[in-house]
Amino acid sequence: MTNDRQMIKIGDVIKKTMLSRATIYRLVNSGKFPKQVNMSDRSATWLKDEVEEFIEDKIRSRYASNDDSFKKL
Template sequence: MKLIKLKDVMASTGLGRSTIYKYIEDGKFPKSVSLGCRAVAWVESEIQDWILERIEERDLQS
């Protein structure tokens, strides 16, 4: 299991910081993992799965 930082999540998804945190708040995005006092990261496979779900949703609408 690999953890990735916010910068990498933003690069992978194309989403901005505030959008990512809003989606988390709304239950629409994987939650971060606390690494300490002011550090968080995300499980890379959860982010990849979230991206694949968006692709599947797109393909179902076609």
Template sequence: MAASAKTIRFIRLPAVLARVGLSRTQIYKMIGDGQFPAQVRLSARTVAWLEDQVVDWMNQRLVDAC
């Protein structure tokens, strides 16, 4: 793998909650409204988020606040 290749990392809900400071209910409401990145199904009972998408969402919130 090249040194410039981007690593894809999945993060689970507790990590998403800790990073963004929103409640589980608010996260899912925002997903439904198209205002937060949707989760990715990893298995029948497991979902996660792409870390880059969550970080991009956080960065966009900072830009929008300025």
């Protein structure tokens, strides 16, 4: 694991995903969204690459049910 991973705060996660804070935490608790990294008792961050992968998975999934050829890309 590298030490140069970029961390983002909840505001950036909300902007990237366009999900509400409550929805993000609900998805985290259900295991459907990357878990936050607690930097302190009052500060949580997310790994930017994990959030971006979540978004990419959502984009790919919209094609999976309609077009099997997309899986080959």
